[in-house]
Amino acid sequence: MRALLSIFIVAILIIADLRFNSLDGTRSVLNNLAAPIYWLADTPTRIFAWSDTNIRSRSELLEDNDKLRTKNLLLSGRSQQIAALMAENTRLRALLNSTALLRNDVLVAELIGVSPDPVRHQMILNKGVVDGVYVGQALIDEEGLLGQVVEVSEMSSRVLLITDATHAIPVQVNRNGVRAIAEGTGALGFLEVHHVAATTDIEEGDLLVSSGLGGRFPVGYPVAVVSKVVRDPGRAFTLVEASPVAALDRSRHVLLIFAEPQNRTP
């Protein structure tokens, strides 16, 4: 009797969640309880991270310092050109009669949990509604695009990574602007680029950046590098695989991007 009742309840839950998405509100309320539990489960990792930063030898610190100095020099060298390039970009855009791309604001968030289920590529962040996080917001790490926010609660949010089997992102080849859609496969190592015609100019090593089509992701963030192109006459489309540039399984600090509405020329 109890078993029947339970199965009945469970069936209603599954159908309500999968078919009608009618439990999203309940879920975001319940997720408020989830944040502290994830925080607790994350404690061992935090202790390791703490000891990693606090228990280090002087020589290691000096070495790190040197490395960072070099990197800083490189980056500031490069950013000198950026001012000139931006000015040039603005001039060219004015020539083309399209409005300037606005810079995006970012918010640093920290990872407090990852989905324990290996087929679900999700992460929990320590920023929520209070910090202005919204569903659909894109996030990046220092290398490239990571994914998007799918659920927000007061103090935390849940993020879907670009490699999740249910995720797809519109991209374009940085070299020539060819558009495509990169879908997650459920494996951390690669994305599949679907429906690429046999004659399309796409090669191994091409950088795929977000195209901004679809209005979800901001334009121009690196997504993946094409790792495999197979042109098989027996197939309708070229088989293209790409490996994500973001450190999907290693990033601990990520940036949430606040995309401002962009007017693009039609």
Add this chain to the structure above:
Amino acid sequence: MGGHEQHSYWVILLTFFLAIILALVPLPVWMLWARPEWLALVLIYWTIALPHRVGIFTGLILGVTLDVLEGATLGQNAFSLTVVAFLTLILYQRMRVTNLWQQAAMVFLLVGINQLICQWIQNLQGVAAETSLFLLPAISSALLWPMILHALRALRRHYEVN
């Protein structure tokens, strides 16, 4: 006596809470697939030990909790843990008298069923695993069973939970 009852309830709740934390602790990538089903193990133990107290509804509530925390389809773990509790309730008299490794074999089957149900519901959502690796937790859970049994039994006897 009343105060004592209250006290013993806390032991059960605490073990479930710890199991939930262990189910969420981040693991290195190579260990992800083999994560033992802590919650199922603890649920099986308490169902065998106290079938009049812990059972199907406990499984249901724990399952919904885990679903919310994991971000899974609501009802996925609720369904699988309900079934695990149901089967354990049928089997508990048999499991009490068999030896440790036969128990572990039954745990292997129970957690295996748990995994199959989870996989089946994930299939409905289209995020199913493409390998059979999702059955690994059945093995790791069965190997952990002796430890769980001894630890929880010691806890139960010490706090006289019944």
